[in-house]
Amino acid sequence: MxxxxxxxxxxxxxxxxxxxSPVPALSTFFAVNLRINRRRRRSLCSASNNDTLLAGGGPVVAGDREKHEEDLKSWMHKHGLPPCKVVLKDKPCHNDPHKPIHYVAASQDLQVGDVAFSVPNSLVVTLERVLGNETVAELLTTNKLSELACLALYLMYEKKQGKKSFWYPYIRELDRQRGRGQLSVESPLLWSKSELDYLLGSPVKDEVIERVEAIRKEYNELDTVWFMAGSLFQQYPYDIPTEAFSFEIFKQAFAAIQSCVVHLQKVSLARRFALVPLGPPLLSYQSNCKAMLTAVDGAVELAVDRPYKAGDPIVVWCGPQPNSKLLINYGFVDENNSxxxxxxxxxxxxxxxxxxxxxxxxxxxxxxxxxxxxxxxxxxxxxxxxxxxxxxxxxxxxxxxxxxxxxxxxxxxxxxxxxxxxxxxxxxxxxxxxxxxxxxxxxxxxxxxxxxxxxxxxxxxxxxxxxxxxxxxxxxxxxxxxxxxxxxxxxxxxxxxxxxxxx
Known part of the structure; x- marks a missing residue:
């Protein structure tokens, strides 16, 4: 110079x-910790199972029944997933007493441009599907509530249905991940005060605290969903949201949804945020990857941007996010993040x-x-x-x-x-x-x-x-x-x- x-x-x-303008997009890993409301009859709630992992809690060992339950991919094929080129594999987590996390890997050699999988819209959770009315969806999300809060509330009630819920295999898979990112760590939104001190000196510590307070404000507005879209909740014999779920439970669900949601492009507002089985949390983020989940006619598909050998983990991109966003949203950082x-x-x-x-x-x-x-x-x-x-x-x-x-x-x-x-x-x-x-x-x-x-x-x-x-x-x-x-x-x-x- x-x-x-x-x-x-x-x-x-x-x-x-x-x-x-960073796009909220791909990430990893979920667990909604639902606690039975003591004021309701035990017969109404069926979410507390031996094989349910509690986000932020101690280790929970899977019951024997998990061995006999249908896995996520089999469930998806039964309900319309066409033949695909991926399998689910286990990834052991060092220094973590919980079950290994799953990840999506290539089931055969793939070339650039190959479609690894195509998930039909019937297996994708969006506000359009949840609320059944795009007008209501837009009204809710412009009236103090985010799409993430609405999606979190929906899955919280679905989880209370237990095996009666259509989404039970997907929720069980998200529970298994426990909101853990690809480094087996939950979002700092779920860390204790002493754990947040690991971030001393960084402005991110204050950002986490501010984000938690923003989530609390959303929690205080949850009953709006109940009263504005009451027909949605007629199938649930439970209390209104703030009586059925504590703030801590909602925070866990919100953080989990945040780490899993996919931001779809060129779709209606009611479909732009989506939860896609076989997508996050089962796909890992990589900063030099450009492959993203894409909305196509009647489905959400992933075309790979690089060749893969059979058994290789499939990676995706979640937009130009700095490490501060990756840490807060997904619980990991990328040392090669440009x-x-x-x-x-x-x-x-x-x-x-x-x-x-x-x-x-x-x-x-x-x-x-x-x-x-x-x-x-x-x-x-x-x-x-x-x-x-x-x-x-x-x-x-x-x-x-x-x-x-x-x-x-x-x-x-x-x-x-x-x-x-x-x-x-x-x-x-x-x-x-x-x-x-x-x-x-x-x-x-x-x-x-x-x-x-x-x-x-x-x-x-x-x-x-x-x-x-x-x-x-x-x-x-x-x-x-x-x-x-x-x-x-x-x-x-x-x-x-x-x-x-x-x-």
């Missing part, structure tokens, strides 16, 4: 960064006498008074180059310079070496502060991960915070490089009474 781009007469703004990123929020100082002028200039150049910058893994230097013009604008204090920026034909503002040093020092201090907020160093993280007996949740959390730290270290290194390119290191940073705020 040329030194002239760091100081002297530089542009205040470059092109705005690409904004992705979409992994951190957020840096910068804000113009509202106490600055020139705040309104600076706000106008920022908006003119595609930025806002509170601007979110996405720092992608491996592209930290580019992210800093996007931040610097915005920060320089915040450092301007001379009214004549500000007027020059306002009246200029292009987005040009003067940048002195002392201002550039002040901006870079602020950035460097910001990254150092964020790194100091973690209780462990990168070296300590690597040492912990070398322990084969490390608790699975702590292992995933450690992998996650280690990847965050690597991005922050790369940002700090790039900032130091920029400082070293300044021509005169004896120059003191210029004072900045109204410097931008970083968080």
């Amino acid at each position: 040329e030194l002239s781009r760091l100081f002297v007469s530089d542009t205040c703004f470059f092109s705005p960064p690409i904004r992705y 979409n992994d990123r951190l957020i840096v929020e910068a804000a113009l100082n509202t106490e600055d006498p020139q705040y309104q002028d600076k706000r106008m200039v920022a908006q003119r150049n595609g930025k806002s008074s509170v601007q979110v910058f996405r720092v992608y893994s491996g592209k930290e230097r580019e992210a800093l180059l996007d931040m610097l013009p915005y920060l320089r604008l915040g450092y301007l204090s001379d009214p004549s310079e500000m007027q020059s920026v306002i009246s200029s034909q292009g987005p040009v503002c003067p940048v002195s070496p002392c201002m550039e040093r002040a901006v870079l020092d602020q950035l460097g201090d910001y990254f150092k502060t964020r790194l100091a907020g973690y209780p462990t160093t990168l070296a300590e993280d690597e040492s912990m991960l070398a322990d084969g007996n490390l608790n699975p949740k702590k292992r995933v959390a450690t992998q996650f915070v280690m990847l965050e730290k690597k991005i922050l270290h790369a940002c700090l290194h790039a900032t130091t490089d920029f400082i070293n390119q300044l021509p005169d290191h004896s120059i003191s940073p210029c004072p900045a009474p109204y410097a931008p705020l970083l968080k």
Whole structure:
């Protein structure tokens, strides 16, 4: 990079960064923990079985009857699944006392473009199927309730039906997975307070807490479904939702649905979120995979994007999600995730006498008074180059310079070496502060991960915070490089009474 781009007469703004809209899509693993309502007769509830796994609870051993029960794939074939090219296999889970999780594997060699399976719509759970009315579905999901909450409530009541439910084999399979991701870990939404401390120093810990509170708000609105779509629930002789299920039960169901749901494209709103047997949680995520479940005429199918040998696990893609989303939604992280990123929020100082002028200039150049910058893994230097013009604008204090920026034909503002040093020092201090907020160093993280007996949740959390730290270290290194390119290191940073705020 040329030194002239760091100081002297530089542009205040470059092109705005690409904004992705992550799609909630493929993931893994489910378990709805339904507890019998003590106020109801025991004869009404049939969900508590010896072979039911309780999400977040202790290990439960499968009863002998499981050996004689119909497996998921056989059930699907009986109800319309055409011949397919996959089988279900077991994946042992280290340091986990529960049953192994299942996964979908190729039953024969596959080539790029081959359809691995095609699940008929009669075996797909969507709001259109649940509510039987697209208008009601749209009304519910625009009236304080999400599709995920409605789908979770439906399967919670279905589970109370036990073997009487058409979906019993599918629910039993989801129970077996216990909401575990491909690393055998549940979403942090189901972690205890002490387990959340594994994420100390990361903003994701607060995100998890905020997400749980959002789920609580949805729980408080569940009875809306009962009263607006009462005909749906006539088959269930149970209490209204908030009386039939505690918040903890609903949270487990919601987290499980969130980790399993598929976001279908080019379908009606009432069908866009779907639960697809043989899809998640039985398919694993891979960041360099582009195969996704697709809605076709009367079915949802998966065409593979790579060759497979018989026995290979089938992988899919769940959109350009950073590791923070993968962890919260699905309980795993991807060390090779090209979409992994951190957020840096910068804000113009509202106490600055020139705040309104600076706000106008920022908006003119595609930025806002509170601007979110996405720092992608491996592209930290580019992210800093996007931040610097915005920060320089915040450092301007001379009214004549500000007027020059306002009246200029292009987005040009003067940048002195002392201002550039002040901006870079602020950035460097910001990254150092964020790194100091973690209780462990990168070296300590690597040492912990070398322990084969490390608790699975702590292992995933450690992998996650280690990847965050690597991005922050790369940002700090790039900032130091920029400082070293300044021509005169004896120059003191210029004072900045109204410097931008970083968080």
